[in-house]
Amino acid sequence: MRALLLFLAWLAAANLAHADTLAVVNAHIYTMGKAGEIKNGTIVVANGRITAVGTNVAVPKNARIIDAKGAPVTPGIFVAGTNLGSVEVDLETSANDGATSSATISAAFDVAHGIDPNATTLPRARAGGVTHALVTPGYAGGDGRELLFAGRAALVALDASRPPVVRARAAMMLELGEGGAARAGGARGSSIEALKADLDDVRWYARNRGRYNTGASRELRLSNADLAALLPVVQKRMPLIVRVHRAADITAILAFAKQQGLRIVLSGAEEGWMVAREIAAARVPVILGANDNLPGSFETLGATMENAARLHAAGVTIAFSNGEDGHRIREVRYDAGNAVAQGLPYGAALAAITINPARIFGMAGTAGSLERGKQANLVVWSGDPLEPMTQAQTVIIAGREQPLTSRAEDLARRYKDLTGPLPQAYKQ
């Protein structure tokens, strides 16, 4: 509500209409669509949608002009994996809705319920040019909790005038490898068997709802809520994001998914480059951290900053996540820049934070590229969007120009000048 009020106040101050007609002119446009890169183009936005993109574009008379002055314009940054909005303060359980340690809710955990529209992370992300994200649940402690699934992820758009969640239950999260093993008795040999047993149970449950409801059920490991939540996964209607790191674990889950008929997306995959051709052949996309190069565990000994470049070269669709740190989500574009420095083509790096995640999660009709007929989600940058020195100048989401204020900026302004007769608290 506070964000909405702020936005309305800002709208009034800026004297802008809601369904503005806008024209971004003199723009170096990275369309991320068929038109590719347009060196000096115009984007026209009306009723929330892009009505024209190109060099010879008529600008409507009523359009408000945003002059990019030759600066890059890209689709809004789309981050495939973050805890943005669900975690205000990591270490405060009361301000952290990113994971559950419930003994009966795992797959059914729906992170969307914990995404706070007034989270201070959202304006900070928006001011950094992030317009869309997949908010993924993590795992909370829970000693001895032997439940494999983290729960259901949600798609958010950061339009300050709308609630952030645009689609709840967009994907199911599961961690295998060391983490999965720890949740299945401590070894890999039991985690994938436990997963198989769970999915078998879900299929039995799907066929025998009547018996289940009358109590004549066979013994099922998962709760009713979890079984129901997993139905769309076994029916291939919901992507299953599998967090996995070691090359052998990747190979194993690819085979398992094929055998089980699951639609999977890999996450993490630090050793993905070692089995890149298998991943490409399976047409499984990979969500990864561009800078994960440390042998931080015995399942990431092959980690390298060239992972993204090598996966892309092998034909794998990649998207960048920011781990689980929604507070630092604006840095994902720098991560993409680092991947470029390590050999990933520039266009592929931009795709990994725009159109690829949109495609992977069924949002390509809305976000991820600048094409006629699509919702207008774009950022005008001060320079190369992958550079830390570059700032988002203008952010447009669903055709609406967004406020770029944040609590952080309020703090910076309050303390910019430490002199004055009254304490800082009087500075608004």
Place this chain on the structure above:
Amino acid sequence: MKRLLALTVCALVLSACATAPEPAAGKVDPKNPFPSTYLALPGQPTALVGATILTGTGDKIENGTVLFKDGKVEAVGAGLAVPAGYATVDAKGKWITPGIIDVHSHLGVYASPGVTAHSDGNEATDPNTAEVWAEHSVWPQDEGFNSARRGGVTTLQILPGSANLFGGRSVTLKNVPARTMQAMKFPGAPYGLKMACGENPKRVYGGKQRAPSTRMGNVAGYRAAWIKADQYAKKLKAAEKGDGAPPDRDLELETLAGVLNGEILVQNHCYRADEMAIMIDIAKEFGYKITAFHHASEAYKIADMLAKQGICSATWAGWWGFKLEAYDGIEENAALLEKAGACVVIHSDDANLTQRLNQESAAAIAAGRRLGIDIPEATAIKWITANAAKMLGIADKTGTLEAGKMADVVIWSANPFSVYAKAERVYVDGGLAYDRADPKRQPKSDFMLGQPEGGN
């Protein structure tokens, strides 16, 4: 090179050299029982020619040359003649900076892989463990040292963790591959004492149903320890003057007394501005100096006070919100401190981020510009070089490219504040420690032998 180092051993090895004579051969110096055995990598007289140089002194030199010989910088400037016999490196189009210094690292004490067996950074068994020394936990085979060097890092302060009010001594290392910690130990660097404010100590010990469980408990803990240390230091001093017997050796009190004597630098983990102000008063009460606040998320709120006190703030650009005391962390912190004339350092506290301190600084510059504070690149580079050296008490030795300083030098492929810049060559004391173009100069830890060859 070996001879040169041997000749200068007193000047280099011990901060206490000025007060204590060099021990005779075979004798152990009680103040330095784990002496540095560091030897520079072999080098040759070298000229790096044609680069844009950020000297770390605030200057930017276009088309400049760096000359170094015998491990020391000889000259830096535009249009310098290259003396005969110097290996010339064409650095046209490249950028050169002093070696990057990370003042807050846990490499070696929380080594990769991060398994239980490598959890050696927090002696979380007592709120005061001033008696432990981080160097005794450092594992030189942590591959993270090599990753850090690929990011241009030539010097690191390895700190104990922040579970305790007094976490123990830090150690400053030269980032060279070595078989032993001693062979990495920065000659002549003073020790630091890690102290921690706020949430961590009270959470760790409050969780164990013992003090401290509150911030006021934290402060009582510091003060009680300093009272004991003060008495110990006074007895030591009196005994030196022949007035009574020295107190029984006590490792904990020796470290605290070292702070009171000015030999050991206080490196104080502290997020909130109001807590920093309390720590400053505690330092006044007991007569010691705080060298730096680490993390210092709210330093910008008291930038004037920190400037006046001459206390450095080591911070990030982008880290905030992971706990409540970091909730007000803002990207503009460094720029606001710089504007107030305070000493700013950008640090990592992270084996991943340490590889990109240049980029973290770039984000901090950008945040400043957004707020209308324009920090030149030539100034910002100090955040990870000269100011960092000052914070570690080694500013007379490294941190800038000036004649006589250690030849700790990085050649970057581009402006180091660009995301595309890569450290192409890293020299430590004039020795080529890393060369991106030469696999023979890309060290790998023992641990990584026979493991998947990820590279980079």
